[in-house]
Amino acid sequence: MDFPLLALHTARFPLLSYSIGEDTVGALLVAVGTFVVVYIALAVAWKYVLHRIHAYAKRTRLSIDDAIVGVLRGVGAPSYFVIALFVAVQPLVLSPVMHMGIKVALLVVIIAETIKIAERVTQFFLIKGMRLSGSGVSEEQRVSSVFSVFIKIVLWSLGLLLILSNLGFNVTSLMAGLGIGGLAISLALQNVLGDMFSSLSIAIDKPFKEGDFIIVGQEKGTVKHIGLKTTRIESLQGEEIVISNNELTTARVQNFKKMERRRSIFVFGVTYATPADKLKKIPGMIKDIILAQEKTAFDRAHWKEFGDFSLNFEIVYYVLSNEYNMYMDIQQAINVAILEAFQKEGIEIAFPTQTVYVEKS
Incomplete structure (x- = not known):
């Protein structure tokens, strides 16, 4: 390609008119100068943009912008190099293979940086959801490390298709083939993938x-x-x-770990020979016994029914803990206290008995 300004200096500097391949020395020097200028301009402009974005992120309460700034800081010299090279070689007469290689490199850089941002944002929301459900750091690392692999595979697959499409390949048949292959793989790994996504569900939803x-x-x-x-x-x-x-x-x-209190129901019976005045006293006695125990809440105590061989009482109370051993200790203390109180009052606990009447003829 001809450069008007360069033609003015050809007579003064004959060396500039010498050809290297399809391009003159002057054209190559212009390309080198363009490369240096674009590289420096990109580095300075990107540093300024990052400074402005970082200042804005500090003024907000959102944490996602901090995550994005962290990803953008990773854009550095390799990206500047590829972009500057792409701009610099546009006027040059290069082989189709070289032009294609530089174009592919540019696409790879752009798609790679885009994928990094998308991956970071996806992981951000994944970890945020786990933290809201009370997940620990080790669990966050375990789940995010595994599912980041799936995220990368999906994003890079889409990126590869985009690169091939920009290079002029017909990706329709490739997508159909990938769809059939993906279906076969998903059917083969159905149980494994189902368990892994269930693990993610457990980590976020926290049923236990x-x-x-x-x-x-x-x-x-x-x-x-x-x-x-x-x-x-x-x-x-x-x-x-x-x-x-x-x-x-x-x-x-x-x-049961999420249970804040345990409801307990138990039944006992006294004999039919128990006087009515003592039957009236039993609910109050039971209430006093339960309230005397630590971490208990009394609900009710009632003479429930006439049984086959006993007068049955039903008691309901709460243990203000989810520990099973504590519940059993309290129930045992209540049972002992009931037995001692009944012995003091002369109330007999009923047990299965039968009375047989024999009639003499």
Whole structure:
């Protein structure tokens, strides 16, 4: 390509008219100068833009802009180099292969930086959702590290298709082939992928966490580890129960760790020989016994029914804790106190008895 300003200096500097390949020395020097100017301009302009964006991010309460600034800071010399090279070689007469290579490099740089921003934003919202549900740092790292791989695969697949499309390739047939291949892979890995995405659901939704006592179907125990594919539970007998995460997200899970208080109902009977005045005193006696225990809340005590061999009372109270051992200690203390109070009042606890009447003829 001819440069008007360069032609004025050709007579004074004959060296500029010498040809190297399809271009003159003067054209190559102009390209080098353009490269240097564009490179420096990009570096200075980008530094100024980053300074303005960073100043704006400090004035806001949003944390996502800080994450984006962190990604933008990663744009550096390689990006400047490729962009400046692309601009500088435009006037030169290069082989189609070289032009194509520089164009591909530019596309790769632009798409790579775009993917970095998209990946960072996606991870930001993923980790933010986990933090809102109370996830720990180790769990955030475990889940984000695994799912960042899937995010990169999806984004780079789209980026590759975009590059091929800009290079003139027909990506329609390629997309159809990838769709069929992806379908085959997803069918083969259906259970594994289902468990992994269920792990993400558990991490964000937090139906339970490590240390919780849960019941899933017929299985119950303490959650010891939540993995990417399975969750491990230690049963009351001590053995380890391994349950797939997909099963946990589709089953009904009872989480006793989240229980703030435990409702307890128990029934006892006294004999039919108990006088009516003492029957009237029993509800008040039970109330006093329950309220004497720590971390309890009395609900009700009633003479419920006439049983086959006893007068049955139903008692309801709450233990203000989710610890099962504490509940059993309180219930035991209540049982002992009831027995002592009944012995003092001369009230007999009923037990199964039968009275047989024999008629003499």
